[in-house]
Amino acid sequence: MEKGNQVAQIRRATAPPGEARPAACWSCQGPVAGTEPFCPTCTAVQPPAPVDHFIRLGLAVEFDVDETVLDRRYFDLQRQLHPDRFATRTPRERTLSQQQAVALNDAYETLKDPLRRADYLVHLKGSGVLPEGCHLVNDTALLTESMELREALADADTVEQVDGLERRARQDIADCIEQISVLFGDGDLEGACRLTTRLKYLRKLAEETRVRRAQIGPGV
Amino acid sequence: MAEPMLQIHEPGETPIPHAGTETAAVGIDLGTTNSVVAIRGDGHTEVLRDGDGRSLVPSVVAYAADGSAVVGELARRLLLDRPDAVVTSVKRLMGRGVEDVKSLAGTLPFEVEPAADGGMVRLKVAGHSLTPVEISAEILKALKERAEDHLGRTVDRAVVTVPAYFDDAARTATKDAARLAGLDVLRLVNEPTAAALAYGLDEGAEGLYVVYDLGGGTFDISLLRMEKGVFQVLATGGDSALGGDDFDHAVAEHFLAERAASLGESSLSSAEVKMALMSARLAKECLTKQDAGEWSLDADGTQTMHRLDRATLEALIAPLVERTVKLCDGVLEDAGVTAADVKGVVLVGGSTRVPLVRRRVAEVFGQEPLSGINPDEVVADGAALQAEALTRGSDTLLLDVTPLSLGIETMGGLVEKIIPRNTPVPVAKAQEFTTFQDGQTAMSIHVLQGERELADQCRSLAHFELHGIPAMTAGAARIRVAFAVDADGLLTVSAHEDTTGIEQHVAVKPSYGLTEDEMSTMLYDSMKHAAEDMARRLITESRVEAERALGAVAAAVAADGDLLEADERARIGDAMTAVRSAAAGDDRDAIDAAVMSLEEITRPFAERRMDRGVRRALAGHRVEEFDGGPDQDADRGQE
Numbered sequence: 001m002e003k004g005n006q007v008a009q010i011r012r013a014t015a016p017p018g019e020a021r022p023a024a025c026w027s028c029q030g031p032v033a034g035t036e037p038f039c040p041t042c043t044a045v046q047p048p049a050p051v052d053h054f055i056r057l058g059l060a061v062e063f064d065v066d067e068t069v070l071d072r073r074y075f076d077l078q079r080q081l082h083p084d085r086f087a088t089r090t091p092r093e094r095t096l097s098q099q100q101a102v103a104l105n106d107a108y109e110t111l112k113d114p115l116r117r118a119d120y121l122v123h124l125k126g127s128g129v130l131p132e133g134c135h136l137v138n139d140t141a142l143l144t145e146s147m148e149l150r151e152a153l154a155d156a157d158t159v160e161q162v163d164g165l166e167r168r169a170r171q172d173i174a175d176c177i178e179q180i181s182v183l184f185g186d187g188d189l190e191g192a193c194r195l196t197t198r199l200k201y202l203r204k205l206a207e208e209t210r211v212r213r214a215q216i217g218p219g220v
Numbered sequence: 221m222a223e224p225m226l227q228i229h230e231p232g233e234t235p236i237p238h239a240g241t242e243t244a245a246v247g248i249d250l251g252t253t254n255s256v257v258a259i260r261g262d263g264h265t266e267v268l269r270d271g272d273g274r275s276l277v278p279s280v281v282a283y284a285a286d287g288s289a290v291v292g293e294l295a296r297r298l299l300l301d302r303p304d305a306v307v308t309s310v311k312r313l314m315g316r317g318v319e320d321v322k323s324l325a326g327t328l329p330f331e332v333e334p335a336a337d338g339g340m341v342r343l344k345v346a347g348h349s350l351t352p353v354e355i356s357a358e359i360l361k362a363l364k365e366r367a368e369d370h371l372g373r374t375v376d377r378a379v380v381t382v383p384a385y386f387d388d389a390a391r392t393a394t395k396d397a398a399r400l401a402g403l404d405v406l407r408l409v410n411e412p413t414a415a416a417l418a419y420g421l422d423e424g425a426e427g428l429y430v431v432y433d434l435g436g437g438t439f440d441i442s443l444l445r446m447e448k449g450v451f452q453v454l455a456t457g458g459d460s461a462l463g464g465d466d467f468d469h470a471v472a473e474h475f476l477a478e479r480a481a482s483l484g485e486s487s488l489s490s491a492e493v494k495m496a497l498m499s500a501r502l503a504k505e506c507l508t509k510q511d512a513g514e515w516s517l518d519a520d521g522t523q524t525m526h527r528l529d530r531a532t533l534e535a536l537i538a539p540l541v542e543r544t545v546k547l548c549d550g551v552l553e554d555a556g557v558t559a560a561d562v563k564g565v566v567l568v569g570g571s572t573r574v575p576l577v578r579r580r581v582a583e584v585f586g587q588e589p590l591s592g593i594n595p596d597e598v599v600a601d602g603a604a605l606q607a608e609a610l611t612r613g614s615d616t617l618l619l620d621v622t623p624l625s626l627g628i629e630t631m632g633g634l635v636e637k638i639i640p641r642n643t644p645v646p647v648a649k650a651q652e653f654t655t656f657q658d659g660q661t662a663m664s665i666h667v668l669q670g671e672r673e674l675a676d677q678c679r680s681l682a683h684f685e686l687h688g689i690p691a692m693t694a695g696a697a698r699i700r701v702a703f704a705v706d707a708d709g710l711l712t713v714s715a716h717e718d719t720t721g722i723e724q725h726v727a728v729k730p731s732y733g734l735t736e737d738e739m740s741t742m743l744y745d746s747m748k749h750a751a752e753d754m755a756r757r758l759i760t761e762s763r764v765e766a767e768r769a770l771g772a773v774a775a776a777v778a779a780d781g782d783l784l785e786a787d788e789r790a791r792i793g794d795a796m797t798a799v800r801s802a803a804a805g806d807d808r809d810a811i812d813a814a815v816m817s818l819e820e821i822t823r824p825f826a827e828r829r830m831d832r833g834v835r836r837a838l839a840g841h842r843v844e845e846f847d848g849g850p851d852q853d854a855d856r857g858q859e
Contacts, residue, residue: 021834021837022830022833022834022837024826024830025772027768027769027772028772028773028775028776028826029776029822029823029826029827029829029830030776030779030780030826030829030830030833031829031830031832031833031834031836031837033837039775040779041775041776041779041780041829042771042772042774042775042776043771043775044768044772075447075448075450075452075617078450078617078619079450079615079617082617082619082707083646083706083707084407084606084609084610084617084618084707085613087406087407087610087611088406088610088611088764089764089768090761090764090765090768091761093768098646098706098707101646101707102646102647102648102704105643105644105645105646105647106647106648108644109643109644210553
């Protein structure tokens with residue numbers, strides 16, 4: 001039993017807040033584990049638990065996310081928690097369902113996009129480990145690359161040239177995401193952080209190709 | 221009826237039949253040119269028709285000298301005789317300011333009251349001064365009456381559709397109009413999303429679909445992913461001032477130019493403009509079937525004849541159609557997909573009958589658009605489906621997005637975006653701002669909607685000021701501005717200064733909205749039964765709360781009844797009976813008191829349940845060593 005107690009203590013220290021000690025359901029006053037969206041007794045919707053986006057959607061905390069699984073979890077939870085399910089309920093239930101749906105949308109939007117996911121994961125795992133200002137521009141090679149690409153885009157004056165730059169940016173983005181995945185897998189947070197910054201630049205550039213194409217206009 | 225004490229419910233299920241279900245909930249498509257009301261029952265949607273079998277109610281309102289209104293076909297017929305007393309296309313003015321109308325009035329058939337800038341626009345109709353909200357409320361009342369006549373019972377709740385591209389001001393105005401008409405808005409649903417719901421359920425569609433919705437005054441384009449009952453909007457775009465009306469304008473201008481060429485310039489009254497637009501509309505409609513025709517124009521006491529063929533019509537409207545095509549491209553780019561990924565294109569709105577529109581849509585998406593459901597009725601059909609889903613539960617789910625970015629004005633008139641367009645709703649986001657001058661104690665917050673980078677090119681939604689910031693050096697204060705958009709697409713903004721905790725909270729009821737005061741005056745003026753209506757709403761709320769409390773206690777007793785002594789159980793039973801009988805009556809205070817006393821009586825029971833819950837949770841952690849994990853539900857099977 002002594003060993004068992006130790007395990008329990010360790011679990012409690014690392015478990016998300018509220019999991020070990022249940023909270024009182026606002027509706028029936030009964031116990032609800034902190035991560036549960038519904039009271040197990042009276043089924044009333046609960047406030048969103050203060051957990052990270054991965055836990056909220058029932059996913060492992062890692063960079064590689066299976067999009068099909070992500071979508072399925074998100075849809076399943078929204079089916080239960082979306083305000084449309086509470087349109088005729090009490091104001092409190094409507095408010096809570098809205099808070100739950102907001103938290104789900106935030107989690108989904110963050111994890112669906114590789115850039116936002118990488119950024120989030122760096123912050124989640126890196127707080128206290130990585131130096132402050134990891135995202136500031138202090139990487140000359142990166143800065144140079146970004147400036148060169150921007151200049152190339154500004155100089156492009158045909159749609160074909162812009163298309164070429166966009167294709168290159170998209171390929172770089174795909175490569176960059178793959179490398180980020182490897183670095184997270186190796187536990188190299190600093191490397192992942194650096195490449196996340198690069199991904200931001202590349203993404204911005206791809207967006208700017210759209211603007212540039214509109215400036216040049218069709219039929220040039 | 222099942223004994224509630226024994227019921228075990230799945231999460232999200234309504235425990236007891238709902239108190240408010242005796243009244244009906246309808247779906248309403250409040251259109252620029254025509255409106256439609258539909259209701260769901262017995263597994264199919266019924267679009268409600270008049271005695272002549274017409275589902276479309278022209279969105280036309282005629283006012284008599286005493287202020288009473290006539291809506292629909294009859295009002296449309298009055299358009300020729302009493303053009304000054306008739307309002308058409310009022311939807312185009314929803315949530316619009318006087319400034320907006322100034323730029324439109326040259327072409328729009330409205331008599332705008334001269335008013336100070338910044339308020340909601342007012343129209344002069346038959347000697348009355350009316351807001352677009354009041355005029356729209358008349359249309360909604362007519363639809364409500366049509367439904368009530370048909371069903372023989374009160375209709376007080378509705379899903380009302382709005383263009384996906386409607387901004388916050390226009391959405392708020394629509395909701396206000398429904399309130400004025402005595403309708404509780406269950407949800408504002410975007411028109412293309414409603415159409416997708418009706419279409420998808422009908423056809424069992426799966427995959428990526430585009431809804432191209434060109435109505436009388438608005439254009440929406442939405443890209444949705446449909447999958448197993450989930451309708452997920454990926455991106456939306458549009459123009460809230462582009463529709464069939466603009467086709468009519470183009471044709472009318474063509475006619476008037478021809479007339480000026482032969483008779484010289486003449487200034488037209490707003491009544492004559494309305495008639496010219498009617499001729500133009502007739503021409504447009506005829507040319508969907510025939511190749512050419514001749515139409516007359518009456519003004520200044522002289523009649524002129526104008527010939528128009530389809531090729532000329534298409535040349536006149538081509539620039540407008542190309543604007544929709546460009547918006548289609550933009551939405552596909554936003555979602556990162558190409559036309560080839562799109563599995564089907566649904567056409568919605570009367571203006572999609574124009575052959576040029578169909579042809580261009582087919583070209584852009586490389587496929588013939590689908591038109592299985594009547595494009596005039598599909599939106600109301602979807603709205604009725606959603607009304608049923610909201611009141612009676614459903615397996616389908618609509619996941620919609622914000623059509624326009626939301627932000628606030630920062631230094632130099634720039635816009636800082638807080639919620640980008642195409643973000644799923646509901647959404648809440650916050651951003652920190654700071655002071656830019658030493659000793660600055662107030663901060664003006666200007667809420668904007670739109671995609672442009674400069675504040676004066678975006679739509680201004682609201683201005684408010686946060687006062688009482690302690691004097692600090694520039695950049696030291698921490699002002700947190702939080703934006704929340706609900707499932708109706710309506711925005712609430714709050715600001716909070718962190719060092720002092722000063723807070724300001726505004727539901728964005730803004731620049732072009734009605735104030736709460738104006739709204740209550742209107743409610744008072746326009747509804748004889750406003751007080752009764754309010755009382756009924758309040759009692760419904762109390763009943764819903766009573767039902768919630770009963771369900772909660774019943775579930776608690778079912779789960780943890782072993783913690784109750786017989787006499788305590790009896791007392792709880794009595795308190796529940798008291799709540800039930802109070803809820804059967806009409807005394808709101810009695811219901812609230814009974815609920816409070818039930819909660820009071822069950823408090824010791826709740827405490828014992830919590831104690832046990834905590835003990836079990838701790839026990840669970842000791843058990844996990846042997847069982848592999850805590851199981852919160854391990855004890856639920858006991859009852």
